[in-house]
Amino acid sequence: MTLFSRTEYMDRIQRTKAAMADRGIGLLVVCDPANMNYLTGYDGWSFYVPQAVLVIDDQEEPVWIGRNMDVNGALHTAFIKKENMIGYPDDYVQSDVKHPMNFVGDVIKQKGWDKKAIGVETDAYYYTARSDAELKKTLGKDTLADGNLLVNWVRIIKSDAEIALMSQAGKIAEKVMATALENLVPGKRECDAVAAVFQAQAAGTPEFGGDYPAIVPMMPTGEKTSAPHLTWTDDPYQADQAVNLELAGCRHRYHCPIARTAFLGPNPPQKLSDLADITVEGLNLTLDTIKPGMTGEDVERVWRKHIAKKGFEKESRIGYSMGLNYPPDWGEHTASLRPGDKTILAPGMTFHMILGMWMDNFGFECSESFRVTKTGAKTFARFDRKLFVID
Amino acid sequence: MTLFSRTEYMDRIQRTKAAMADRGIGLLVVCDPANMNYLTGYDGWSFYVPQAVLVIDDQEEPVWIGRNMDVNGALHTAFIKKENMIGYPDDYVQSDVKHPMNFVGDVIKQKGWDKKAIGVETDAYYYTARSDAELKKTLGKDTLADGNLLVNWVRIIKSDAEIALMSQAGKIAEKVMATALENLVPGKRECDAVAAVFQAQAAGTPEFGGDYPAIVPMMPTGEKTSAPHLTWTDDPYQADQAVNLELAGCRHRYHCPIARTAFLGPNPPQKLSDLADITVEGLNLTLDTIKPGMTGEDVERVWRKHIAKKGFEKESRIGYSMGLNYPPDWGEHTASLRPGDKTILAPGMTFHMILGMWMDNFGFECSESFRVTKTGAKTFARFDRKLFVID
Incomplete structure (x- = not known):
């Protein structure tokens, strides 16, 4: 029930990977909801909690990470395989002691992708200062590459x-x-x-x-x-x-x-x-x-x-x-x-x-x-x- | 034409200043649109560009900073004096080379408020990683105090x-x-x-x-x-x-x-x-x-x-x-x-x-x-x- 064909999504991802290579980025953490939708089809009013799509240079499909209760929404709208949809527990939501970006960082580490050059959308509306700080903390990195507007530029020519x-x-x-x-x-x-x-x-x-x-x-x-x-x-x-x-x-x-x-x-x-x-x-x-x-x-x-x-x-x-x-x-x-x-x-x-x-x-x-x-x-x-x- | 009385706004600001004192914050940069509204009355669909209300410990009124074209909106909706509304030029908007938070930082420096302990709302939706980085750069500070949810907690008891x-x-x-x-x-x-x-x-x-x-x-x-x-x-x-x-x-x-x-x-x-x-x-x-x-x-x-x-x-x-x-x-x-x-x-x-x-x-x-x-x-x-x- 996705809006576009798998071929179209895969073409978008290929062009995103090419742009990542140009900027020296091996893994891009995409938090802009429009970019998340563009790359996977995911569409829901869930951007009031942190969520992300990871594009990884050597992985065919992106990985969607969101709140547990939104995995069903991803199943309804996104083209990727279920194994590439990862939900985080509700105790990450609006918590004093943990942040969804810690979870995202943990996924990246568990997969061994933390050796890659990781880029983030520094000025995307829902990528907050704390999101950035928590992701860096979990990854143990002082700086991340700037992937701001990378996918936006990939989107500029419409199919x-x-x-x-x-x-x-x-x-x-x-x-x-x-x-x-x-x-x-x-x-x-x-x-x-x-x-x-x-x-x-x-x-x-x-x-x-x-x-x-x-x-x-x-x-x-x-x-x-x-x-x-x-x-x-x-x-x-x-x-x-x-x-x-x-x-x-x-x-x-x-x-x-x-x-x-x-x-x-x-x-x-x-x-x-x-x-x-x-x-x-x-x-x-x-x-x-x-x-x-x-x-x-x-x-x-x-x-x-x-x-x-x-x-x-x-x-x-x-x-x-x-x-x-x-x-x-x-x-x-x-x-x-x-x-x-x-x-x-x-x-x-x-x-x-x-x-x-x-x-x-x-x-x-x-x-x-x-x-x-x-x-x-x-x-x-x-x-x-x-x-x-x-x- | 403000929604609440000046007395009510001033009471909110007093309680915010008290909470700032508790956290050791002398100047709070408020970017959450609901908090900006709460403290000044400002109400407009302009939060798609960076904007801020500054609460300063030794200033009676807060200072509103937004896009030049939104100053009129502030005049229509906010209780503060016109001299406390500051617009930034349109070439700050969606620019590669400058960012509205540079302008906010410059205002803080020009007023001599950069000696104060400055707090930001680290996890507010529209306070992006880049907003934070640009503000720090302009202020010449590696770290800022965490004022996250400070005003939200002040708002919890309604008048x-x-x-x-x-x-x-x-x-x-x-x-x-x-x-x-x-x-x-x-x-x-x-x-x-x-x-x-x-x-x-x-x-x-x-x-x-x-x-x-x-x-x-x-x-x-x-x-x-x-x-x-x-x-x-x-x-x-x-x-x-x-x-x-x-x-x-x-x-x-x-x-x-x-x-x-x-x-x-x-x-x-x-x-x-x-x-x-x-x-x-x-x-x-x-x-x-x-x-x-x-x-x-x-x-x-x-x-x-x-x-x-x-x-x-x-x-x-x-x-x-x-x-x-x-x-x-x-x-x-x-x-x-x-x-x-x-x-x-x-x-x-x-x-x-x-x-x-x-x-x-x-x-x-x-x-x-x-x-x-x-x-x-x-x-x-x-x-x-x-x-x-x-x-």
Whole structure:
């Protein structure tokens, strides 16, 4: 019942081993839940306790280590043999005296793998300072090799099977955005509109059920649009205000983020309409220009030149690689569309390009999730690019 | 527009400083988003980048440090003065060459606070190995003091204002559980039932809008009940199967978890009904026995003796302290109701007591979230304790 074929998983592992060899790593301790999923298929909301997948240079399959009660979840979702799934007893959980990373270190020692150069994902969300210290203590090593983002970079080119899931996420994203726009009614509480969005995200479409996106719906309005990561309140939406919508569809942990802006009333301010036109024009132009062989910074330059002609500039990056992920972020922390990014775009890479233009007291944003094809860029969702005027 | 009074925040900070003094810590770097919220009110989905609240022994207010774009979010939600909110430039974000914790270290040095004994939350979810290494590097220190769970323990006794929010979360939890039970219809896809639950969680009640719980809805059925952290699928619910429901209501980040079990059909197996009776009897008895002055292990013993009389035993803990939190967990990682836990129950402590009884091929669970009162325990939600037979 795994999501991908054994062949596909084994290909991912081969490419991971090659990247490990490049960094001189013989055993990689993978704690990022998206990377654990990528390498084994394991999918569960168990990342609130330490867990790991070990990739070992001379072992065919990786080894999954998690809490005893999650071994059944691994049996349901991961492609590896049962003998490569190892559970730790519950007294390791939130204990003063022992830590799950002691168990992971003990497994490594028992197998004799502690002679290898061991790498860890130093900046992965759930690989804490204590995880690192306890692993080092058990292994008797002062330092470990840096395997940070190693698997993330292996993930950057998606397979056809992954692209298929992201296309399904795109269908869900279309429905999610339509639902959000329908629920932007002056007088309706923000929490009620967000509730409809959550409903649409999980229900998905009749063909493709939805999964939970790695980020909750962001639908700020009024002055809160200047605080991009505040969530919702009980306040009712007001007439004659703009609402920024940063949402996503998700299918089997694969995302299609989508952002749009709406105005709640028939007469949006001219400066907002003008900004919307310039931004959408730039989005269209930039998407149309993308070709394999361009770098991340090449893509950004197209946009930058366009808005410069209109008298604007934008400081932050305009996009990033994304796909498979878990809370708190759907971004992959690898390639960005920004000055200085030398990543060469190749078919199968997938990005969220998000153009948010923030003036002193208003803003407009519009985004597309797309894949790089052999000849250009193809979006995962089809949804009008414009300022939505809700009459 | 802060959620609590300045007096309440200052009281929390005083108690944190006292706990710091006990551990010999002069400056505590707080990265757990729940602890950051507790000490300042800051609430935003920005914990996917490093951020911190500094509590300094000789400074009245804490200092919030986050991404530049999140300063506005701090202004909207945190009680501290603007001068105590410091943003870092966007080129610190997901960079190869600099890290937000370098910025945090630089602030500490510029203020001259690097002479103090500096503590960090070594095992907080978002305090990564690299965060720790970069902070040490900037501070020029080989070791930092362990401030892990320090604020979590300060949080264990809730104020009246916090209890009020948890009671509101309890009202939402009642609605959420009722919605889940209504949507357990054979033939309905799991994702559609979960969608209705998400909707209910965010909408809340007409009085109290909902917030996103720190854990997504868990509604496993059939053999998947043996894999507690798998999420949902597109599969339809089947007749004559049990469904375990682990859900929550959430209000301004304060939780009321609630678990129940349902059987989809008029004739649940006798052994399931019997197990339900024994478990509910034990839950009632244990709740009725709770008094301030008992320890965590005293409470567990009441339950253990009850089920032993019926010929059962349960290995894992039966409850844990909870309240304010963010993904991936609503538990506070402090007191547990389990053998060996010496925490003395006091009025204002809040727990989720969850009794899950797992046999070889079926199981029953029932839970209550409650606060310790001056005389006993009072639940936040009112919802029948029984096996729900859905006809």
